[in-house]
Amino acid sequence: MKWTDVNDIAIELADAHPDVDPKTVRFVDLHNWVVELPGFDDDHARGGERVLEAIQQAWIDEAE
Secondary structure, rough: OOOOOHHHHHHHHHHHHHOHHHOOHHHHHHHHHHHHOOOOOOOOHHHHHHHHHHHHHHHHHHHO
8 A cells, every 4th residue: 555545544443443433543543543454555745644643534424
């Protein structure tokens, strides 16, 4: 997975952290959780605020 795989990342995060409300996740934690996902293979520095916002929103949508 790459940072651009926003929906795939959101699904993986929902599976990995089923008891977490994605609305309450800090970007630092979100970034760390994304780079720790199995199959994630991208430059850690590319996970900026805009992509993290998109991932968080996709995760919120997935949770609803």
